[in-house]
Amino acid sequence: MEGLKGIMLQGTSSDVGKSLIATLFCRLLVQDGINTVPFKSQNMSNNSYVTTDGFEIGRAQGIQAEAAKVEASVWMNPILLKPQNDRASEVVLFGRRVDSLSGMSYRSDFYNTAKKAIETSLNTLEESFDAIVIEGAGSPVEMNLLDRELVNMMVAEMADVPVLLVSDIERGGVFASISGTLSLLREKDRSRVKGIIINKFRGDKALFDDGVKWIEEHTGLPVVGVLPKLSHHGIEQEDSLGVKALKAGRGDPSKALKIAVIDLPYISNFTDIEVLLDEEDVSLQWVRRPEELTAQPDLLIIPGTKSVIHSLKQLKQNGWQKAMKQLHEDGAWIMGICGGFQMMGTELIDPHGVDSGIVHLQEKGFNLIPSKTIFEEKKTVIRRTGVILPMEKQPVVSVSGYEIHLGKTIVEPSFSSRALIVYENGEKDGIWAPEHRVIGTYLHDIFREKEARNYLLNEIRVSKGLTRTMGEDPKEDVYDDLAEKLKPYLDWEKIREIMGLPV
Numbered sequence: 001m002e003g004l005k006g007i008m009l010q011g012t013s014s015d016v017g018k019s020l021i022a023t024l025f026c027r028l029l030v031q032d033g034i035n036t037v038p039f040k041s042q043n044m045s046n047n048s049y050v051t052t053d054g055f056e057i058g059r060a061q062g063i064q065a066e067a068a069k070v071e072a073s074v075w076m077n078p079i080l081l082k083p084q085n086d087r088a089s090e091v092v093l094f095g096r097r098v099d100s101l102s103g104m105s106y107r108s109d110f111y112n113t114a115k116k117a118i119e120t121s122l123n124t125l126e127e128s129f130d131a132i133v134i135e136g137a138g139s140p141v142e143m144n145l146l147d148r149e150l151v152n153m154m155v156a157e158m159a160d161v162p163v164l165l166v167s168d169i170e171r172g173g174v175f176a177s178i179s180g181t182l183s184l185l186r187e188k189d190r191s192r193v194k195g196i197i198i199n200k201f202r203g204d205k206a207l208f209d210d211g212v213k214w215i216e217e218h219t220g221l222p223v224v225g226v227l228p229k230l231s232h233h234g235i236e237q238e239d240s241l242g243v244k245a246l247k248a249g250r251g252d253p254s255k256a257l258k259i260a261v262i263d264l265p266y267i268s269n270f271t272d273i274e275v276l277l278d279e280e281d282v283s284l285q286w287v288r289r290p291e292e293l294t295a296q297p298d299l300l301i302i303p304g305t306k307s308v309i310h311s312l313k314q315l316k317q318n319g320w321q322k323a324m325k326q327l328h329e330d331g332a333w334i335m336g337i338c339g340g341f342q343m344m345g346t347e348l349i350d351p352h353g354v355d356s357g358i359v360h361l362q363e364k365g366f367n368l369i370p371s372k373t374i375f376e377e378k379k380t381v382i383r384r385t386g387v388i389l390p391m392e393k394q395p396v397v398s399v400s401g402y403e404i405h406l407g408k409t410i411v412e413p414s415f416s417s418r419a420l421i422v423y424e425n426g427e428k429d430g431i432w433a434p435e436h437r438v439i440g441t442y443l444h445d446i447f448r449e450k451e452a453r454n455y456l457l458n459e460i461r462v463s464k465g466l467t468r469t470m471g472e473d474p475k476e477d478v479y480d481d482l483a484e485k486l487k488p489y490l491d492w493e494k495i496r497e498i499m500g501l502p503v
Contacts, residue, residue, distance in 0.1 A: 004126045005034075005500050006161035009197075010136035010152050012177035016168035017199040019060040021227070022135040023235055024486055025495075026068035027479040029131050034501070037129040038064030041118045041155045042079040042137065044089065046268035046306045047236075050402035055095025056080060056381045059271065060135065063236055067479040068133075075124045078117040079150070081106075083266055084307045084357075093117060097379050100357070111148050118150065122159050131499065134159060141184035153189040162194040162498050165221075170200035170229060175214065182219055194498045195224040197490075202229050205489070224498070225490040235478060236271045255283035256466050257457065260297035263288045264339075265314055266306040269404070269444045272337050273303060276447060279457065281469060290323035298464050299333045299457075300324070302340025304444065308375075308407070309356040309363045312343045324366055333437040333460050334368055341430065341440035342407050345371035352377050354406050368438050369431055370412040380405050384443055386423035388455055389432060399452040401445030403429075409442075434459060 007025065009018045022038060029036040038061050049062025049072060057077040065072035080092035084100060091099045091110065094117065101110060125132060140152035140163075156163050165181060167174050182190060196215060201208060205226055212223045261273050263286045276282055287293055305311040315321075328334055336344040345365040353359040355375045365373075385400040399421060411417070411431060420430030420441050430441035439456065447453040458468045493503045 004129060004132055004159075006132040006134060006159055007495070007499050008134040008136060008156045008159070008161050008163045009166055010140045010156075010163050010193075012139060012165065012167040012174075012181045013171075014138050016166045017227070018135050018137075018166055019064075020235055020482075021166060021197065021199065022060075022133050023064045023067045023479065024482055025133045026064050027483045028487060028490075028492065029133070030067070030069050031480075031483060032496075032501075035070075035128075035130040036068045036133060037070060037125050037131070038068055038076055038133050038135070039121070039125065039159075040077050040135040040137070040151075041121075042081065042114065042151045043077050044081040044083065044137070046082050046266055047271060048080070048082075048269060048404050050381055050383050050404060051095065052383060054382050056092050056097075056404060057095060059236065059269070064133070064135075067482075070129075075121040078121040079114050082268070082306050085266070085310065088357075090306065095381070107148050111150070114150050115154075118155060119158060131501070132159065132161070134161060136163075139181065140189065141181050143184065153185070153192065156189075156192050161192075163192045164195045164197055164224065164495070164498070165193050166197045166199055168200050169198050169208075170202065174198065175211070178215060179218060182221075193221060195222050195494065197225040197227065198223060199225075199227045200229040201226050222491070222494060224494050227486055227489050230482075230485065235482060236274060256281040257299070257461060257464070258283045258285070258295050258297045259299045259301065260285045260287055260293055261301045261303060262286075262315065262320070262340075264303060264305040264311045266311065268304040268306050268339070269337075270303060272444050272447060273301065275453065279453075279469070281466075282457075289318045290320060290327075296330060297327065297332050299335060299460050300327055302334070302336040302343055304338035304340060304405075306339075307355065308339040308342050309348055309350060309361065311339065312348065312363055312365065315343070321366065324368070328368065328437065331437070331464075333439065333463070335439040336441075337446065338403075338405050338442050338444060341442060342373040342405075342409060344368040344431075344438065344440055345373055345409060345411075348373045348375070348407070350375045369417070369433070369436075369440060370415050371409050371431075371440075373407040373409045375407045377406075380442075384421075384423050384429075386421045386429075388421055388452060389418055394455070397451050397455045399443065399446060399449060401443040401448065403442045404444065405442055409440075434463070437463070 009022050011018045043058030045058050047059040048056050049059040051072045055074045058080050061077040062072045074095040081089040083089045088102050137151040167178050343365050346367050348363045350356045350361040380403050383402045388397045417431050417433035419428035420432040496503050
């Protein structure tokens with residue numbers, strides 16, 4: 001990759017902020033006029049992004065492509081692992097589901113295929129771009145995995161790029177984590193590390209000047225950034241650790257519209273919910289069990305999950321069958337998105353075992369809508385644009401998003417409801433039954449656009465005697481806003497020098 005300048009961001013642990021910083025770097029390089037592409041060899045996440053040509057990659061790389069102002073493609077994330085349980089993951093290769101493998105099977109049987117896919121992707125990207133921003137995963141010194149790793153130093157070597165090490169000061173132990181990581185690296189890998197970024201710093205940066213001095217003296221590496229903690233940067237979270245941060249301290253009883261979200265095992269595409277945090281009158285609470293509810297919700301959301309039947313069974317064990325019925329009788333609206341929509345029905349059937357791993361498995365749903373879901377072997381992965389079917393005297397509202405699912409849901413025609421959405425090609429999706437206070441859809445990102453979010457939430461507000469709102473206006477460009485906020489805390493000239501770019 002002689003012609004492609006690059007940088008790789010590796011972390012002292014997971015959730016240190018690599019994804020956000022990679023997104024930042026993509027936008028900063030584009031602002032410098034450099035044709036830039038993001039890359040992550042292997043992403044483990046149930047949070048997906050659908051490309052315009054109907055392929056599935058990690059959401060983080062899709063967001064980074066937006067920051068780089070390029071169209072997302074499978075070459076930016078050739079391998080996506082979607083955890084189905086504690087032992088197995090669905091393997092998505094070049095945007096298509098190929099198998100479900102255990103960790104051991106993946107390492108022993110899929111390693112060479114994965115390595116070749118990474119090499120092919122890097123070579124393909126080199127043909128079209130001038131700079132690459134590569135995101136690592138976890139830590140580069142997971143000693144039990146080093147012999148067959150596919151996400152950190154092996155990729156840096158394959159792409160022949162320098163590495164910046166990112167550490168999160170908020171969690172404590174930043175000096176030990178940096179020193180320990182560097183000391184455990186093999187010599188050839190240690191020589192690739194050219195700088196350090198401290199992330200999530202709170203308070204007066206001058207208070208950390210002595211810390212910067214210590215790090216530079218003890219490692220021989222420059223600290224090229226001390227980035228502040230940004231609570232509301234507007235960039236979507238990347239993985240399950242990010243979700244946990246979203247769940248803390250959002251159940252504000254003073255807020256008018258109370259929304260509860262069931263925290264499913266193996267939750268997928270949680271960014272469907274994240275945007276609701278921007279609504280000023282919304283109290284958002286994540287709950288695993290009914291007894292965790294702090295108030296009667298106006299809206300209960302069942303989000304998507306990678307393992308629908310497994311999650312459904314666990315929800316029943318946790319008491320949601322009875323609790324959901326009672327909440328509904330007490331006036332709560334219930335909304336299901338993707339897997340949550342499937343659970344709301346009467347029955348779920350898995351003839352091929354593609355969802356559950358058990359052939360011909362059948363499971364009763366929550367019986368909130370008279371529908372049957374049949375899981376199919378072919379996966380639906382598609383972007384969608386359409387309109388929400390309006391109520392009487394309501395305006396037509398446009399909506400867009402994407403579908404990623406295995407099942408097909410059939411609703412009994414006798415149910416007094418209508419489809420929620422009509423797409424451009426005339427296909428219909430979901431359930432829209434205000435008289436029953438139920439909403440269901442396969443469309444992810446349904447709340448992302450202001451008009452669609454306002455329309456749905458305002459129907460609930462009015463039914464609860466609350467005032468309609470106009471909703472929050474999105475920032476003009478969250479990526480430019482991120483760059484403006486964080487660039488002053490980086491030694492950007494030094495980073496460009498490390499990348500081999502003119503300064």
